[in-house]
Amino acid sequence: MQSYVLQITSCLPLCSFVYFIRNSKKNRSEIFLGYSLLVVFLCSQLFWYNPIRHSIIHKIDAIVAKTSIGYSIFYTVCMKKLPRNLFCSYLMIVFAMGVTFYASNYYSTKEWCCSHHIFYHFLLHLCGNIGTKYVFYSNAVT
Numbered sequence: 001m002q003s004y005v006l007q008i009t010s011c012l013p014l015c016s017f018v019y020f021i022r023n024s025k026k027n028r029s030e031i032f033l034g035y036s037l038l039v040v041f042l043c044s045q046l047f048w049y050n051p052i053r054h055s056i057i058h059k060i061d062a063i064v065a066k067t068s069i070g071y072s073i074f075y076t077v078c079m080k081k082l083p084r085n086l087f088c089s090y091l092m093i094v095f096a097m098g099v100t101f102y103a104s105n106y107y108s109t110k111e112w113c114c115s116h117h118i119f120y121h122f123l124l125h126l127c128g129n130i131g132t133k134y135v136f137y138s139n140a141v142t
Contacts, residue, residue, distance in 0.1 A: 002113065002118045003118060006044075006122060007049060009125035009126065009129075010041065010044035010045050010048050013037040013041040014037070014041055015129065016037050016129055016132035016133075016136075017038060017041075019132065019133060020132075020136045023136050023137070023138045024136045024138065025138055030136060032071075033068070033071065033072055033075060034136070036071075037068070037132070040068050043057070046061070047060075051113060069097070069128065069131075072131065072132065072135050073094055073131075075135065076134055077090075080135070080137075082137065086134060086137065089134075093127055097124060097127045097131065100120045100124040103116070104117055104120035104123075104124055108121075
């Protein structure tokens with residue numbers, strides 16, 4: 001199975017956590033989001049080590065990831081004052097996350113862990129990692 005690629009990209013939240021430690025303003029929301037990266041990392045690693053569809057760890061991983069992503073987007077769009085050019089590029093990342101999530105989900109329903117499913121989920125992990133840089137961008141007004 002090719003899912004080992006996603007186990008590797010599931011380490012990206014650790015890179016984002018280091019970025020959080022170095023760059024965040026450390027307000028309450030960013031602290032919550034920073035530490036949620038560790039929970040996302042743990043759940044994702046547990047799931048992608050043995051990716052059994054609809055298992056309890058799959059459900060937990062999905063809830064943790066979607067909650068973390070949802071709050072990250074809400075915080076960055078509604079509470080963080082990014083410069084206009086960064087805000088526009090952030091919206092493009094969010095759009096890319098939506099497209100890759102949709103494609104990953106579509107192909108996973110056709111055939112679990114097929115190459116298309118893995119590829120689009122891999123891209124989703126990369127987009128999510130890029131998106132966290134905006135969440136913890138320190139020159140924005142909060």
